Amino acid sequence: xxxxxxxxxxxxxxxxxxxxxxxxxxxxxxxxxxxxxxxxxxxxxxxxxxxxxxxxxxxxxxxxxxxxxxxxxxxxxxxxxxxxxxxxxxxxxxxxxxxxxxxxxxxxxxxxxxxxxxxxxxxxxxxxxxxxxxxxxxxxxxxxxxxxxxxxxxxxxxxxxxxxxxxxxxxxxxxxxxxxxxxxxxxxxxxxxxxxxxxxxxxxxxxxxxxxxxxxxxxxxxx
Numbered sequence: 001x002x003x004x005x006x007x008x009x010x011x012x013x014x015x016x017x018x019x020x021x022x023x024x025x026x027x028x029x030x031x032x033x034x035x036x037x038x039x040x041x042x043x044x045x046x047x048x049x050x051x052x053x054x055x056x057x058x059x060x061x062x063x064x065x066x067x068x069x070x071x072x073x074x075x076x077x078x079x080x081x082x083x084x085x086x087x088x089x090x091x092x093x094x095x096x097x098x099x100x101x102x103x104x105x106x107x108x109x110x111x112x113x114x115x116x117x118x119x120x121x122x123x124x125x126x127x128x129x130x131x132x133x134x135x136x137x138x139x140x141x142x143x144x145x146x147x148x149x150x151x152x153x154x155x156x157x158x159x160x161x162x163x164x165x166x167x168x169x170x171x172x173x174x175x176x177x178x179x180x181x182x183x184x185x186x187x188x189x190x191x192x193x194x195x196x197x198x199x200x201x202x203x204x205x206x207x208x209x210x211x212x213x214x215x216x217x218x219x220x221x222x223x
């Protein structure tokens with residue numbers, strides 16, 4: 001059941017809205033929403049959805065389990081991978097290196113740049129000379145932890161000369177805070193600081209076999 005006062009307010013309000021017409025005032029929020037700083041721009045490296053706003057700092061992983069995933073090329077013809085110590089790369093560093101590559105590849109129609117890592121770890125920083133305690137710091141930037149031997153960038157999509165590819169990727173590697181190496185499709189995988197070369201095939205030479213073994217191999221069965 002509706003009360004008489006509520007019905008009167010509804011009828012009076014609707015009638016006034018018809019007489020005055022639609023309102024021209026717009027509601028402008030004075031404060032940003034808590035997740036407004038996590039919105040992802042069109043050219044910004046940031047995850048679309050965030051489950052936890054703040055996470056632990058963590059450590060750069062050390063490849064000791066025997067997995068070689070992500071240490072060889074998968075999409076392009078040339079690339080760079082880490083040969084120095086593993087590092088935590090920020091979204092700004094990856095964006096800067098990618099812009100250097102795209103600036104050089106812009107003149108080559110059909111060329112592509114592939115980014116093999118993605119910054120999805122939120123890094124929180126507290127101000128200098130701040131007292132201990134009172135919770136974790138505020139969000140600062142997005143980053144990713146990459147171990148030794150991981151491929152960072154690949155270029156391809158069209159035939160690119162090796163000299164030109166080396167110059168492009170060298171400029172991009174100069175923007176990253178660790179030592180990189182130039183690789184191609186025939187480069188063997190890497191397990192940390194160890195390069196895993198494929199085993200060589202053993203080809204037997206008949207001249208190196210002993211005489212008894214060679215005679216037995218040349219002997220034909222009697223009818």
